[in-house]
Amino acid sequence: MRDLLPHIRQWYADGDRFAVATVIDTFHSAPRQPGAAMAVSGDGVAVGSVSGGCVEADVYEVAHEVIQTGLPSVRRYGVSDDDVFAVGLTCGGMIEVLVEPVDLASYAEFDAVSDAVDSGRPVAVATVVTAGDRLGRRLVVSPDRVAGSLGDWRLDAAVVEDAAGMLDQGATAIRYYGAQGECGRTDVAVFVQAFTPPPRMFVFGAIDFAMAVARVGKFLGYHVTVCDARGVFATRLRFPEADEVVVSWPHRFLEEALEQGLVDRRTVLCVLTHDPKFDVPLLEVALRTEAGYIGAMGSRRTHDDRLSRLRAVGVTEAELARLSSPIGLDLGARTPEETAISIAAEIIASRSDASGQPLSSTLGRIHAETVDRATARQESRSLPSARSSQGTSVQPAALR
Known part of the structure; x- marks a missing residue:
């Protein structure tokens, strides 16, 4: 529902009844996860998606029924063996969808929920x-x-x-x-x-590759913070997509973020400075956090040197095993944008424990x-x- 808020908040404020369809359960190769949503206004405007196009037409009709009756409905959609053009998920999965009416009378808490989601x-x-x-x-x-x-x-x-x-x-x-x-x-x-x-992505090193990583991070739904000790590079002008641009020594900033409870298992740490005076103290802190992904940029020679320096300051082999370095998947990336896609692909694969191999x-x-x-x-x-x-x-x- 988060992505629908800009549209449905206005519908709610206008006082008109609309319908929200939400995926509540999935089985097998379902295209969307629980929470995916689609909304239909009283005058027929549709936003969002529950299946990537497989069953939207039927959900749209159910939504109109719900708007008319004011009564919620739960529908199950699965693969159609007899007719691939019938309502069903031709991908072979199954989803259950809750379609519910929303208006001032039926959902008095809607504004409070919307405000909470908007404000984080x-x-x-x-x-x-x-x-x-x-x-x-x-x-x-x-x-x-x-x-x-x-x-x-x-x-x-x-x-x-x-x-x-x-x-x-x-x-x-x-x-x-x-x-x-x-x-x-x-x-x-x-x-x-x-x-x-939203989960947090910390990008350390205000370089051209960081600009592309910040853009991709925002696209993936992260709250993106760019940090660099060099104020001439860490500027809002260079990183307009970032939520925050911080001028600070990276390891000190990360220590402060830990004290504030801003690092959890969903957090992504991208270390792009490939300079030992920044990287080593930063990674010494990072590898002892519960961050879900920690990646560091650099050549294989830089990586080997970095590992030696980290071992010298007491970082254990188990802690070093958490480090993705050189950062990213092997996609043949060369430009900052291609490299950002490579890093994003590794983050997604790491998050879902997937192989990263071609399907x-x-x-x-x-x-x-x-x-x-x-x-x-x-x-x-x-x-x-x-x-x-x-x-x-x-x-x-x-x-x-």
Whole structure:
């Protein structure tokens, strides 16, 4: 929904009812992940996508029905074996889509959710997606408040607890409960969509390659910060796409970012200076963070020299193993733009634990289920340790 906000916020402000279709679950080679969304206005304007074009026409028609009736609907789309032109995913996957009406009366919390997403404040939206009189009921969970209800305070309490944990992980998935929030039951399915601040990309070294990496980072949805100790190069004029341009010694800046809690498992660190007086102290700090990707630019000779210097200051072999250097995949890149694509490709492959090989040379599913997603699907039916199997959670103050 994040990408749709510029459009649907105006629709909401105008007071007209519109429909939002959201992917809530996927199976096999589905083209889009849970959270992908499409919106349709009352006068027929469509924005966004739920499948990359496979089922949009049918979802568009369902959206019009939802706008007319004011009632939400859940649809499942899968491969059509009999007629490849029938409504279905010819890629062989399957998706479930929630189509819900949105207007001032049905979604009073919409502005608060939109403001949180726009400002980078964490918020989770939990929606019942099981057929019945609770379908479409919604609970909005922020670190400091809860709004709405799913129809039972015990179910609300269970979902609030799970949503808080999913916000910490940036996870979006369906969770299952008993009618009164009991664990180990599947009577009620709740789609929890966590909106967390964008992941951060720190680009160290204000060189021409960094300009291209900053542009690609923004395109991929990162909050991009460029840092260099040389103020003549680290300027807003040279890096207009970056969210922040900082003049500071890189290792000191990274230490400050760590103290502020700005580095987590989603963080990307691109070290492009290839100068030992900057690289070594910076990488000594970086390799001891939990950043998901740490890459350093330089020739193989520079890389070998860098490793020797890092070992000399006490960096362990296990820590060195986290370093992607020379940075990027072997694409034959030469220009800054080509090199930025090479780096972005390695970041994506690292994030998804993919091989980085040509799809024509691999077997199996193209859109393989990630470890995080598989874990979420398994845990959605497991017993959370903080709740009893009878759903007798202590009611949060926000729900009393």
